[in-house]
Amino acid sequence: MPETVKTTLDEVETVQEKKRTRNSLLRLAKRIAVDRVLLLIVLIAAISIWMTLAYPEAFPHWDNFAAVLLDAAQSGILTVGMMILLVGGVFDLSIGSTLAFAGIVAGTLVKEAGLPPLLAFLGGILTGTAVGTINGLIITRLRINALITTLAMQGILRGVTQLVASSGVANLPQGFKPFGQTMILFLQSPFWVMLVIVLLAWFAMTRTRFFRQFYYVGSNSRAATLSGIKVDRVVLVGFILMGTLAGLAGALLASRLSNAVVLAGIGTELRTITAAILGGASLSGGAGTIPGAFLGVLFMSLIQNMLIIARVPVFWQSIVVGVVLLVAIGIDQLGRRGR
Amino acid sequence: MQESQAENPEVAQTDPVAPPRLTVQGITKVFPGVVALDNVSFEVLPGEIHAMVGENGAGKSTLMHIVAGVYTPDQGSMAFDGLPYAPADEKAAQKMGVAMVFQEGSLFPPLSVAENIFAGRQPLNSLGLVDFAPMNSTTRTLLRDLEVDLDPATPVIELSPSQRQLVEIAKALSQQVQLLILDEPTSSLTISEARHLFKVLRQLAKRGVAIVYVTHRLAEVFEVADRVTVLKDGKVTGVRMIGQTTPDELIHLEVGRELSFEPDPRRAPPEAPVVLEVEDLATLRVTSASLKVRAGEIVCLAGLVGAGRTELCEAIFGIHPIRHGRVCIDGVEITPHHPLEAMKAGIGMVPEDRREAGLFLAMSVAANIAVANMDSVSHNGIIADREVVRLASQTAEALHIITPSLEREVMFLSGGNQQKVLLARWLARNPRILIVDEPTRGVDVGAKSDLYTILRELTRNGVALLVVSSDLPEVLALAHRIVVMSEGRTVGELEASQADEVAILQMATPRGVVKEGGLD
Numbered sequence: 001m002p003e004t005v006k007t008t009l010d011e012v013e014t015v016q017e018k019k020r021t022r023n024s025l026l027r028l029a030k031r032i033a034v035d036r037v038l039l040l041i042v043l044i045a046a047i048s049i050w051m052t053l054a055y056p057e058a059f060p061h062w063d064n065f066a067a068v069l070l071d072a073a074q075s076g077i078l079t080v081g082m083m084i085l086l087v088g089g090v091f092d093l094s095i096g097s098t099l100a101f102a103g104i105v106a107g108t109l110v111k112e113a114g115l116p117p118l119l120a121f122l123g124g125i126l127t128g129t130a131v132g133t134i135n136g137l138i139i140t141r142l143r144i145n146a147l148i149t150t151l152a153m154q155g156i157l158r159g160v161t162q163l164v165a166s167s168g169v170a171n172l173p174q175g176f177k178p179f180g181q182t183m184i185l186f187l188q189s190p191f192w193v194m195l196v197i198v199l200l201a202w203f204a205m206t207r208t209r210f211f212r213q214f215y216y217v218g219s220n221s222r223a224a225t226l227s228g229i230k231v232d233r234v235v236l237v238g239f240i241l242m243g244t245l246a247g248l249a250g251a252l253l254a255s256r257l258s259n260a261v262v263l264a265g266i267g268t269e270l271r272t273i274t275a276a277i278l279g280g281a282s283l284s285g286g287a288g289t290i291p292g293a294f295l296g297v298l299f300m301s302l303i304q305n306m307l308i309i310a311r312v313p314v315f316w317q318s319i320v321v322g323v324v325l326l327v328a329i330g331i332d333q334l335g336r337r338g339r
Numbered sequence: 340m341q342e343s344q345a346e347n348p349e350v351a352q353t354d355p356v357a358p359p360r361l362t363v364q365g366i367t368k369v370f371p372g373v374v375a376l377d378n379v380s381f382e383v384l385p386g387e388i389h390a391m392v393g394e395n396g397a398g399k400s401t402l403m404h405i406v407a408g409v410y411t412p413d414q415g416s417m418a419f420d421g422l423p424y425a426p427a428d429e430k431a432a433q434k435m436g437v438a439m440v441f442q443e444g445s446l447f448p449p450l451s452v453a454e455n456i457f458a459g460r461q462p463l464n465s466l467g468l469v470d471f472a473p474m475n476s477t478t479r480t481l482l483r484d485l486e487v488d489l490d491p492a493t494p495v496i497e498l499s500p501s502q503r504q505l506v507e508i509a510k511a512l513s514q515q516v517q518l519l520i521l522d523e524p525t526s527s528l529t530i531s532e533a534r535h536l537f538k539v540l541r542q543l544a545k546r547g548v549a550i551v552y553v554t555h556r557l558a559e560v561f562e563v564a565d566r567v568t569v570l571k572d573g574k575v576t577g578v579r580m581i582g583q584t585t586p587d588e589l590i591h592l593e594v595g596r597e598l599s600f601e602p603d604p605r606r607a608p609p610e611a612p613v614v615l616e617v618e619d620l621a622t623l624r625v626t627s628a629s630l631k632v633r634a635g636e637i638v639c640l641a642g643l644v645g646a647g648r649t650e651l652c653e654a655i656f657g658i659h660p661i662r663h664g665r666v667c668i669d670g671v672e673i674t675p676h677h678p679l680e681a682m683k684a685g686i687g688m689v690p691e692d693r694r695e696a697g698l699f700l701a702m703s704v705a706a707n708i709a710v711a712n713m714d715s716v717s718h719n720g721i722i723a724d725r726e727v728v729r730l731a732s733q734t735a736e737a738l739h740i741i742t743p744s745l746e747r748e749v750m751f752l753s754g755g756n757q758q759k760v761l762l763a764r765w766l767a768r769n770p771r772i773l774i775v776d777e778p779t780r781g782v783d784v785g786a787k788s789d790l791y792t793i794l795r796e797l798t799r800n801g802v803a804l805l806v807v808s809s810d811l812p813e814v815l816a817l818a819h820r821i822v823v824m825s826e827g828r829t830v831g832e833l834e835a836s837q838a839d840e841v842a843i844l845q846m847a848t849p850r851g852v853v854k855e856g857g858l859d
Contacts, residue, residue, distance in 0.1 A: 209717045216710055219699040226658070226688065226696055227710040227764070228679040286701055 036280035040295035047302050051309070058309045066187055072301040073190035075271055076294060077249045080201045081242035082269075083276045083293035084211070088238050089218035089285025090146040091273060094135060095246040096265035097157035102127040102250030104161050107169030107260030110176045117175040124251030125244060131157065132243015136236035154269070162262050169260040180256030190252050197245070202290040214238065218285025267318065274325040275300050300324070358421030360385045360518055360549035361406065366415030368401055375401040377573040378415070383518070388540060388550045390560040393570035394593055394783030399553050402570070403520050406551075407439040408432030420517075436517030440507045440524060448496035453478040455495050456510045481509045485539050501532035508539065519543065522553045523781070529644040529809075530844075537563045555783065557586045558812075569593055594785050611635050612669070614803035615686075615772045617655065620664035624650045626827035627664070632772065632803040637794065639818035640807045642847045647827040648807045649691055652774045655805075656688045657681040668771065682711065687765030691776035691807070693754070697761045700750040704742050705731035707749045707760050712767045734763035738793055755786020762793060773797065776807040778817075791817060811840045823847050 051059040058064065078095055085091050106124025109115045115123065131153065138149045182189040204211040213234045216224040221231050246265075254260040277283075278299060279292030303324065307317055359382040368376040376398045383389040393399050404410045406417070408426030417424045419435055426432035446455050453474045454461065464470040478491035487505045495503060504524055511519055521540075525533040540563060544550055552564055560567050561581060569577045569592040577592040615632040625647045632638045640648045653659050655666055657675030665672050668684050675681040678688070690696040699707055708731045709716055716726040731745045738759045742752055749760055758778065765773055778794065779787045794804060794817060808814050814821055821833040823846040831846040 207721050209713050209720045209722055212722060215702065215706070216699055219702050220695075222696045223690075223699055224710070226656075226678055226690055228677075228682045229710070230677065230679065286699070 036278075036292050037289065037295060040278065040292070040299055044295065044299055044302060047299075047306065051302075051306055055309050059305075062186065064305065064309075066191075068298075068301050068305045069191045070188050071304060072297050073188070073194040074249050074253060075268070075275060075297045075300065076194035077190075077197055077245050077252075078268060078272045079275045079279070079293045079297050080197050080290060081238075081245040082272045083279060083281055083288050083290060084201065084205065084214055085146075085238045085242055086273075086276050086281035086283070087205070087218050087285065087288050088214040088235060089221065090139070090235060090238065091150070091283075092132075092135060092146065092239060092242045092246075093150040093269045094131065094153035094157060095242065095272065096268040097154045097161065098128050098131045098243055098246035099250035099253065099265035099268060100262060101131070101157045101161045102247035103254035103260040103264055104165045104169060104262065106176075106251040107172055107254050108165065111169055111172055117173070117179075120176065121179050121251050121255065124254065125247040128247015128250065129240060129244040132240040132246070133236075135243065136239030139239065140232040140236050165260070165262055168262045169254075172254065172258045172260065176255055177258055178255075180252045180254075181258075188256070190256060193248070193252065198290060198294050205290050210234075210237075215286055218287075220286075267321075270318075270325070271300060271321055274321055274328065277325060278328045357385065358418070359383060360387075360420060361424070362418040363402070363406070364416045364418070366402070366405060366412045366417070368398075368405060368410060368412050374573050376405075376412070379570070379573070379575055381568055381575065381578075383549045383551055385517075385547045385549050386544050387566060388544050388552055388564045390564035390567040391551055391553045391570065392555070392557065392560060392567060392589060392593060394785060397570040397593075397783075398573040399570055400522065401573075403439060403522060403551065403553060406432070406518070407437055407520060433514060436515055437520070438511030438514060438516045438518070439520040440504065440511060440522065446495045446503055446506060449494055451492045451494055452482075452489055452498075452506055452509075453491035455506055456481065456491075456513050458510075477513070478509070481513055484512070484542075485509055486535070499532075501528045501536070504528065504536065505539070512543075516548055518549045518551070520551045520553070523555065524552070525554070525556065525559060531643075533559070555781065556810075557589055560589070561586065590784055593783075611801075614669060615655070615805065616665075616667040616670075617651070618665045618667070620651065620654060620666065621662040622650055622654045622659045623662070624659075624827055625654060628824065628827075628829045629664075630805075630822045630829055630832075632805050634771075634801045634803055635798045636819045637798055637804040637806055637817050638820050638822055639814040640805065640824060641809075641811070641814050641821050641843050642824035644809060646824040646847065648824050649776055650827075651824070652688060652776055652805065652807060655681065656686055656774060682768070682770075685771030686774065687711070687768060687770035687772070688774040689758070689761045689765065689776060689778070691780070693757055693761065693781070698749050698757060701748055703746045704735065704740070704749050704752070704760055705745040708734055708763045708767060711764045715767070730767055731763075734767045735760075738763050738766070739789065753783070753786070755782040755789065758782055758786070758790060759793070762790075766797070770802060772803045772805065774805045774807075777810075778806060778808065779810065779813060787813075811843060814838075814843065815840070 048059075078099075082091060082095070102124040105127040106120050109123045110117055110120035113120075135149055135153055138144055139146050178189075180188070180190055184192050205214070206212075213224070213229050216227065216229055217231050217234050225231050250264065253264055275296035276288060276293050277296070279288060279294070279296035281288030281293070300321070303320060304317060307320065361381075361383050363379060363381040366376050366379045367374070379398070379402060381402070391399050391402070401410065405412050408429045408431055411425075424435065426435065426437070447458065450458070453471070456478050457474050461469045462473050475491040482489050482491070482505075485505055485508065487502065487509070489498070489502060489506075495506060498506065508519070524536060528536065537559075540550055540552070544565075552559075554560060564581055567579050567581060567584065567589065568575060569579075569589060571593060577589075579588070611633040613631045614634050615630075617628055617630050620628045628647070628651045630638060630640075640651070642648050650659060654661055655675075657678045657680050660676075661674060666675075667673070668686070673680070673684045675684065675686075681688075694700060699710070705727055709727045712730055713722070716722055716730055728745060735742070735745060740752075740756050740759045740763065742756060749757060752760065762775075775794070779790055782790065794806070798804060806814075806817055808817070815835065815838060818835045818838070820835060821838050821843060822829055823831045823833070823843060825847050833842060833846075
């Protein structure tokens with residue numbers, strides 16, 4: 001009799017223990033699903049390991065690594081701006097055109113107008129700033145919504161760019177190259193530019209009073225106004241910043257290619273918004289972090305790298321980006337329902 | 340339109356052998372971490388208006404959602420007209436004739452009244468296109484039955500909240516409703532609109548419809564219900580016939596303790612200086628408003644919905660442009676163009692609609708308190724997280740905010756605690772003047788008493804309080820002085836000692852039409 005009782009107790013204990021392990025595993029899985037940063041780290045690690053095993057001769061090499069990071073640089077710069085806008089509950093579809101326009105302006109300034117390279121580069125950045133300011137003023141003063149405003153701006157700027165530069169500005173002078181082609185610590189300069197911007201934005205969005213306001217505005221803009229936040233000013237600054245970053249990305253791209261291309265940046269808004277949503281942003285605003293945006297970009301660049309190494313035709317890339325966007329939003333919706 | 344019971348409702352109500360329209364037997368529903376309903380039994384008869392009262396979180400909504408087929412119970416059973424009833428989903432419940440009119444409403448604002456009523460089941464003509472003529476004429480009949488004067492082609496977006504409510508009820512009626520569930524139907528209605536709703540409900544009951552009426556307002560229970568069931572912490576604590584109970588007993592059943600909302604005997608010293616003075620103020624919707632609030636005084640703005648009380652407060656707080664007139668703080672004129680300027684002048688405001696205009700629902704309690712206090716938690720534009728936590732925990736403690744942690748998203752708090760978070764946001768600024776619009780809307784009885792205590796404490800520290808309330812007993816319990824508004828004007832002023840509900844209503848009602856007694 002006592003034997004049996006003891007066995008049963010033991011059994012109960014093992015069952016409970018099993019349950020406990022399963023519970024803690026479940027909890028870990030849940031935590032990863034809920035915490036976007038953790039989820040992305042796990043996904044990035046998984047892809048890297050799988051690629052290393054599947055393509056040992058192509059994937060795990062410094063050159064490939066550097067290429068991935070260079071690819072991530074442009075998206076990273078843009079996604080920081082987009083993430084800040086999305087946190088504030090708005091977004092910008094004109095960044096691809098802004099980027100091309102800024103590159104053309106910088107190229108024209110340095111080649112046709114003969115301006116010193118540094119001034120031309122700054123001219124490119126300020127072009128983006130101007131576009132962002134116009135977007136922001138239209139949205140906050142005329143109360144036309146961000147979707148319409150930036151969609152219109154996308155078309156207008158693309159047309160203007162082609163009008164002023166037909167096919168682009170080729171063979172930019174030597175002096176213009178260092179911005180985008182300098183190697184620092186075995187990586188090209190655009191990556192370091194992106195890294196600095198990511199770190200600054202991370203600090204700003206977590207610690208500074210001004211940028212924290214984006215979370216309040218995106219979460220409930222009426223409540224934000226009633227709490228003393230100047231909502232229009234916050235949104236305007238967001239667009240100016242986005243335009244500036246798009247200008248910077250455009251000038252950097254022109255410098256890196258020694259060539260200002262009229263068709264640069266087509267489809268970047270899709271990639272950028274996808275990366276930000278992957279990083280935890282939501283179209284309804286108030287959510288998302290800069291580390292999330294950075295990891296989202298890294299994830300997208302890895303996927304791109306994977307497709308290139310696997311020799312998947314180029315047009316597939318855009319299909320994959322679209323699918324990833326839908327999956328990311330799907331996960332977001334499921335998480336919301338689970339609450 | 341109604342069948343069987345409609346022929347002889349009196350029999351249905353009194354006949355002892357007629358089965359109840361709905362019987363709920365021993366229902367238990369557990370959500371992760373909470374027992375929402377614990378062995379609850381409940382019944383409603385054909386032709387009966389059965390009120391359901393209880394504090395927030397008592398389980399009223401959960402029970403109603405089970406009846407409407409949204410949730411399935413963990414234990415227990417239900418019967419409909421004596422037959423077993425276990426709806427798989429909302430559609431199944433609707434088929435049985437169960438209709439629920441939700442608090443927030445489920446209408447499509449851009450579509451017409453008729454299209455809303457027939458949403459998803461519009462009559463089609465031979466070409467398979469929507470046939471508007473029969474849809475509009477049926478709608479017209481339905482609306483006439485409800486004594487609502489509305490064109491079926493009017494877009495719902497142009498309707499007032501009460502008209503929308505009636506459209507929802509018409510929608511339920513068009514589906515041959517047998518059991519109508521209303522969840523806080525009067526929260527956005529004026530007194531006369533609520534009266535009209537009650538009349539409609541009584542008519543429906545006469546036709547044999549069983550009605551469950553979920554509410555916070557006890558006065559309404561006594562005005563419209565036949566019977567009342569009280570829920571507390573997921574359990575039924577009492578079922579009473581209306582003639583055999585009192586508000587005090589119901590409150591006791593709801594909270595398990597006696598609460599009194601007696602007026603505060605202490606009055607502000609009359610010689611206290613005037614802090615806020617408004618003189619002949621006009622905005623888009625306010626024609627002319629004048630009032631004074633002294634330090635340590637509670638002035639209540641009473642009046643019907645739409646009288647311009649909220650607009651006046653928002654103008655003082657810098658939301659609406661001021662057309663003419665003056666706002667003075669401590670004798671100095673201010674013209675705030677943005678809430679930030681009003682805040683700098685020492686004003687704070689808790690808005691009427693907590694969820695839409697007050698809270699950042701997905702953000703933490705701490706972030707919700709800190710938002711208006713950035714000056715005190717940041718240095719040179721950098722936020723000190725330690726300061727945020729210190730500020731939030733101090734104020735949360737002072738106001739007895741119940742939350743698992745300061746990091747908890749504010750959407751998970753109860754209505755009363757959410758309201759306290761909003762008060763905490765402003766109290767941390769030590770305002771000279773605090774405007775509170777509907778301080779206790781949608782909060783339970785216990786939290787109401789806490790909120791009154793907090794507001795009274797504030798006056799002891801010399802804060803001038805301007806309170807807007809549509810709840811007349813609340814006005815009488817809180818105010819030192821009552822300023823009445825009607826149709827965009829301040830029309831009169833009453834000392835709390837001379838005021839009663841009739842006097843206030845007399846002043847508040849345009850054209851001098853007085854309705855007997857107060858609403859609640």
